[in-house]
Amino acid sequence: MEEDPLAYHKSVLKDEMLARRLRQAGDLRRVSQSRKQLTKEFTNRPLPSCPETRQIARPVPEDFYRPCYLPPAHLKKILLKDLKFETHHRGSFLLLRVFCQPFRKSAVVAAIEDETRDVDRLVVYQTRESLRAFEVLPESSVVTIKEPFYHMEEDGRYALRVDHPSDMVVLDHFHKLYPEQWQNHEETQMTAMSWKLEGDRAVMGEEYLEAHRCYTSGLACVDPEAYEGMRNPMRDLCRSRSLADLHLSRYDASVLDAFKSISNRQDDRAKSEDAEAWFCRGRANYQLGHYANALHAYERMLMLAPTDLQCHQELDRTKKRLLEQREGAYDFAEMIEEVTKNGYFADRASFISKTEARQTQDRGRGLFATKDLRMGDLILCEKAFMTAHPNDRTPRSTVPVWLDSVQKVVDSPSQSKDLLGLYAGQPHTSPISAPIMDGVPVVDTFRVSRILDLNGFSYTVGRESHAYGTSAMMTRESPKSTGLWIRVANANHACLSNAVRSFVGDMIILRAARDIKNGEEITISYQKPAPLLADRQKVLFDSWRFQCNCLLCTSEASSVAKMHDLAEHVETSMAFVADRTLDTILAADSELIAMAEIVAEDLEEMYADNLMHRLPCLGMGDIWQWLCQTYCQNLNRSQLKRCAIKVLQSHGYWMTLQGSQLSIDLAHGIPTVAVVDALMYLAGVAEGEQQIELRREFEAWARRFYEIVNGNMTGFELKY
Numbered sequence: 256m257e258e259d260p261l262a263y264h265k266s267v268l269k270d271e272m273l274a275r276r277l278r279q280a281g282d283l284r285r286v287s288q289s290r291k292q293l294t295k296e297f298t299n300r301p302l303p304s305c306p307e308t309r310q311i312a313r314p315v316p317e318d319f320y321r322p323c324y325l326p327p328a329h330l331k332k333i334l335l336k337d338l339k340f341e342t343h344h345r346g347s348f349l350l351l352r353v354f355c356q357p358f359r360k361s362a363v364v365a366a367i368e369d370e371t372r373d374v375d376r377l378v379v380y381q382t383r384e385s386l387r388a389f390e391v392l393p394e395s396s397v398v399t400i401k402e403p404f405y406h407m408e409e410d411g412r413y414a415l416r417v418d419h420p421s422d423m424v425v426l427d428h429f430h431k432l433y434p435e436q437w438q439n440h441e442e443t444q445m446t447a448m449s450w451k452l453e454g455d456r457a458v459m460g461e462e463y464l465e466a467h468r469c470y471t472s473g474l475a476c477v478d479p480e481a482y483e484g485m486r487n488p489m490r491d492l493c494r495s496r497s498l499a500d501l502h503l504s505r506y507d508a509s510v511l512d513a514f515k516s517i518s519n520r521q522d523d524r525a526k527s528e529d530a531e532a533w534f535c536r537g538r539a540n541y542q543l544g545h546y547a548n549a550l551h552a553y554e555r556m557l558m559l560a561p562t563d564l565q566c567h568q569e570l571d572r573t574k575k576r577l578l579e580q581r582e583g584a585y586d587f588a589e590m591i592e593e594v595t596k597n598g599y600f601a602d603r604a605s606f607i608s609k610t611e612a613r614q615t616q617d618r619g620r621g622l623f624a625t626k627d628l629r630m631g632d633l634i635l636c637e638k639a640f641m642t643a644h645p646n647d648r649t650p651r652s653t654v655p656v657w658l659d660s661v662q663k664v665v666d667s668p669s670q671s672k673d674l675l676g677l678y679a680g681q682p683h684t685s686p687i688s689a690p691i692m693d694g695v696p697v698v699d700t701f702r703v704s705r706i707l708d709l710n711g712f713s714y715t716v717g718r719e720s721h722a723y724g725t726s727a728m729m730t731r732e733s734p735k736s737t738g739l740w741i742r743v744a745n746a747n748h749a750c751l752s753n754a755v756r757s758f759v760g761d762m763i764i765l766r767a768a769r770d771i772k773n774g775e776e777i778t779i780s781y782q783k784p785a786p787l788l789a790d791r792q793k794v795l796f797d798s799w800r801f802q803c804n805c806l807l808c809t810s811e812a813s814s815v816a817k818m819h820d821l822a823e824h825v826e827t828s829m830a831f832v833a834d835r836t837l838d839t840i841l842a843a844d845s846e847l848i849a850m851a852e853i854v855a856e857d858l859e860e861m862y863a864d865n866l867m868h869r870l871p872c873l874g875m876g877d878i879w880q881w882l883c884q885t886y887c888q889n890l891n892r893s894q895l896k897r898c899a900i901k902v903l904q905s906h907g908y909w910m911t912l913q914g915s916q917l918s919i920d921l922a923h924g925i926p927t928v929a930v931v932d933a934l935m936y937l938a939g940v941a942e943g944e945q946q947i948e949l950r951r952e953f954e955a956w957a958r959r960f961y962e963i964v965n966g967n968m969t970g971f972e973l974k975y
């Protein structure tokens with residue numbers, strides 16, 4: 256990585272800022288900028304068009320703080336002048352108005368005033384990636400900031416900082432806290448119907464947030480008495496807001512609003528409106544993955560509008576999802592085709608019914624089989640809760656997934672239990688949904704961040720149709736995408752795991768690496784296991800804070816004395832292979848081959864214990880693979896056969912041949928691409944020796960391993 260020439264100055268500046276922060280902490284705020292200065296700063300910026308490029312500052316742990324769990328009614332109102340530096344004002348709230356067009360930097364930044372016309376800046380983190388600053392905080396909007404945090408930002412200036420979405424509530428003009436002096440009197444005069452028309456206009460312009468605001472304001476002015484004997488606009492407003500909710504990914508609210516709007520009357524107009532509401536309910540339930548509810552909604556719609564083509568299509572789509580959910584009936588080739596076209600997403604349901612998450616004896620919760628599984632079986636195929644992909648605007652991918660996971664739960668609180676129930680670094684308490692305060696779920700952003708760090712996976716997209724395109728373990732090239740899968744997040748790690756993961760778009764696939772009994776724990780390897788025990792344990796401890804005690808690790812740990820020698824030999828082998836790529840394989844002479852044989856033999860000696868117990872020898876596979884490639888190139892069949900068997904043994908697979916019947920001891924194997932290659936070398940040798948049955952046996956085994964490693968068979972023919 257290139258060194259930053261300003262690194263030294265930056266670190267001095269950072270230290271100075273920290274010292275200032277510590278010195279001033281608790282002091283009463285001093286006004287540092289006038290309204291005129293702030294107005295100039297905010298109005299001289301280019302108008303926001305699309306979300307700007309930005310680097311998101313992740314707060315350092317000492318800045319972590321909890322969200323406010325109280326409504327404003329239980330808090331004391333304070334003014335800007337009451338703020339103290341570096342202080343969380345617990346038990347208090349501020350009432351503020353945005354007085355200029357806000358902008359986005361590493362967060363949404365707004366100029367705000369209080370009722371005394373005192374001014375300052377408000378910095379809001381964790382807003383939805385795709386929203387523009389003026390959508391988050393429209394000019395003239397009135398907000399309450401609960402338990403405000405007055406903090407020095409990266410530019411060395413103080414500002415009010417909001418990290419938890421529920422700590423800031425944008426008030427509707429009819430809210431009882433909304434100060435009279437900031438009321439827009441034109442708006443307060445509007446009727447429910449005029450709000451509805453305003454909302455419809457916003458929908459036409461695809462301004463769904465604004466439409467939502469209008470429909471909500473309209474609903475606030477509906478007086479049921481005033482519509483005695485007349486058509487009550489409440490249902491119309493709810494139906495329209497349900498559609499706006501759908502566009503805003505607020506699926507829980509969409510289901511509820513659609514429900515409220517259904518009249519069950521029998522006149523034609525009511526039927527058509529109810530059909531619309533059932534459709535919204537269907538779509539929102541589909542998006543939430545509640546396919547049975549979606550099916551019910553579409554069936555109800557078809558009772559009212561039997562010829563609606565779109566509804567028939569949605570119904571068919573939903574039936575497919577239900578089949579996938581029930582039976583794991585996926586057409587992977589079709590799924591790959593879809594993902595290849597759209598890049599990231601597979602419109603598929605999760606199949607997780609052969610597993611359950613429950614407590615282990617000593618490793619928190621784990622994933623367990625609820626059925627007997629055979630080697631190669633699909634254990635589960637799960638849709639991601641959230642994925643994030645690197646792009647020009649956010650080249651580092653984990654931050655958007657973090658932000659959007661918070662937002663997803665805020666938008667559809669019913670999903671909060673799934674996310675917040677995951678491991679966050681402490682022993683589990685029983686999973687709870689986020690509490691709702693002022694109509695908004697209280698989500699602790701920092702907890703979500705920790706959950707994502709401990710439970711997310713990185714993977715590579717866009718290679719699904721290639722050979723081994725869905726294997727995350729072998730694709731080391733960046734950029735990487737990040738994702739979170741709720742059921743798989745319960746799986747504990749073992750370097751010698753019994754399941755292997757792969758990806759198609761945003762679906763994760765787990766296959767059984769060996770037979771797994773009903774009730775047995777399912778484990779996966781969080782990372783491609785490093786050859787040396789110390790390296791493996793370091794990575795696992797640094798990232799996940801545990802030490803692996805799988806059979807391979809405990810066995811290698813018991814031969815500590817040899818560790819140093821082994822490390823030396825593994826390094827020699829790795830250097831040999833790294834220096835001698837394809838060109839040298841093509842030109843390998845007998846001297847070079849002899850050298851490689853010596854390196855391999857030395858390693859075998861080092862790995863005598865592993866070999867005796869038929870355990871994988873992770874540092875030995877590469878050199879035998881190199882020799883396989885070389886002997887294959889030289890058409891030396893007998894040596895190729897010997898080395899291919901060594902590759903299998905390096906991975907913990909020991910084969911037995913009885914005539915042309917091949918059996919493989921799978922107890923301690925680690926399936927990889929190299930295992931498939933070795934089996935295909937052996938198939939080639941058998942073919943050369945005219946042993947057609949045996950060739951078929953080897954190829955059949957190679958196919959089984961390919962499916963485990965890659966998740967499905969796509970690309971096998973291409974590669975072999």
Ligand SMILES: C[S@@+](CC[C@H](N)C(=O)[O-])C[C@H]1O[C@@H](n2cnc3c(N)ncnc32)[C@H](O)[C@@H]1O
Nearest residue numbers: 618619620678709710744745746747748799801
């Ligand atoms: C993705 S979570 C796995 C589920 C977790 N055990 C739970 O209780 O929800 C990752 C965390 O599980 C624990 N863990 C995973 N594999 C482990 C292992 N082999 N030994 C001990 N702890 C493990 C670690 O605390 C790790 O940070």
